[in-house]
Amino acid sequence: MRIQRAPLFLLIPGLVALLFLVVPLIALIAQTPWEAFPKIISSPEALEALRLSLLTSLAATGLAAVFGIPMAWLLAREVLPFTGLLRALVIVPLLLPPVVSGVALLEALGRRGLVGGFLYDNFDITFPFTTIGVVIATTFVAMPFLIITLEGGFRSLHQRYEDAAATLGANSRRIFFRVSVPMVAPAAIAGLVLCWARALGEFGATITFAGNFPGVTQTMPLAVYTALESDRSVAIALSLVLLLVSVGVLVALRGKYLQTRAS
């Protein structure tokens, strides 16, 4: 590694940025009530929130995989008209404030919503304020992460591999599942993990669209928010769990995002 003296005008603001990002995390760990931690974490409310979080975030990731992976391929191969516009539309939920996503979902899938009204009137189906509502809200917010990451993967996959598979007699299904998807596996895994991490942390769209009902829609982030008003130590303990998950995600993705340049 090359040793280079950093100029002060870069060193000082850089270190300020680092402190700003790290100090809150240190404070969180420092304030953790370690004696009470096991009890708080194993309380029925906490376990319920954890269970619900895992369930909804995994369900959202599954839905994102089933629908998002094909969408990523369609965008990468530019088989649909107006691919540029479609790509922009897919990215919008990524930039939208989550609470706005929640309001938009209410207008679409709420009992008096564009589609939800029809479903409620004809089939008595409602999404808001249900566990399925949580899954819908988190999928809406998290799926773009998967699509965008994977589109890059499919795009960098050279067409000739798919061509080669076609000349060897593979139909389009076999080409997709045996050649395209395995070849973009690193991007697919990165996309799925990012998607899942985003789903696990989802707050704004969930509380707006699905509300905050313990055991039904109260996921970990919502439980943290709720606990903050009653018992601060519970909020801190639950936050620490989410922090550990984030660190876990970072470690899982280190191959892709933590690699420094060689030599």
Place this chain on the structure above:
Amino acid sequence: MKILANFTLTKGNFTLDIDTTVSAGTVTAVLGPNGSGKSTLLRVLAGLQLIDSGEIVFGDRVVDAAPSIHVSPQDRCVGVVFQDYALFPHLSVAENIAFGPRSLGASKKEARNVARAQLESLGITELSARRPSQISGGQGQRVALARALATQPDVLLLDEPLAALDAQTRESVRTELERHIKAFTGCVVFVTHDPLDAMLLADRVIILENGSITQEGTPSELAARPATDYVATLMGVNLIRGYAHDGLLQVDGGGVLQISQRSLEGQVLAVLRPEAITLHLTQPQGSARNVWRGTIRALTPMHDRIRVSIDASPPVVATVTHASVAELKLSVGTSIWVSAKTLTIEAFTK
């Protein structure tokens, strides 16, 4: 089985216009400069690219007839060796070869047996469990060939099969490749930009320039009677265009040469081999000779000789020994006499 290809295809302002036939049991090289449409022609034959008009027939089967018929690559019975091989990096060598048979409905076991047989016939059994990233370029080429042959295709298409190799492995892989494609009973079409590959491997060569076929023939026919400057350059001969009358060739662009074929009349091409040209510092005497003056434009060393490009009427390239260059003190700008015996100029009508 033979291939009939008569079609056109337009991409932007490039048009590929093909009309040719390829017979079974022959090896055909498509030779042309970069951007001449060689790879596109191969993709069309493989079914990876749609044609705009015309048709392509494999044996008695119409595989393309624009715009109504298009047999997909999956159903064409073609084996393709792609440029850079396009081996699937996530599969082992054996799985790469078994991919085709599996796609066509063979059981796992059958496909494995086909792969093993292919590996054996190409003498690369020991590579079976390796990944494409763990084998050399020459081995990759063999695996790509094995994978293409594993589906028992009627047509074998190879895109620049030797271009990815360094000069040393190229020789041995070419010999190996020759053995396998000569043994193949169907049609073999390969694309190359290297005249040596075409000369050594092909029974027939199709010259493709700017989307059109400019000449077809056996390698020796092309060497004897190149139809275009591109072919003449590839064959390393001088191509002179002119008007023949009564044993004299009035060269387009200036100059007159005697030719031995007195009966030739009208617009002709003439081939003059560089080694048949002699250079002199003073005007040479003697009969049955063409003698003309020129100036040396460039000297290019080749492996055992030196190519001398001469500005003259007509301009020519001569090859001389290093000794002659030293003896005559040749350098760029040297004024020189060029001579060639009449008998060495082979004129022919197009």
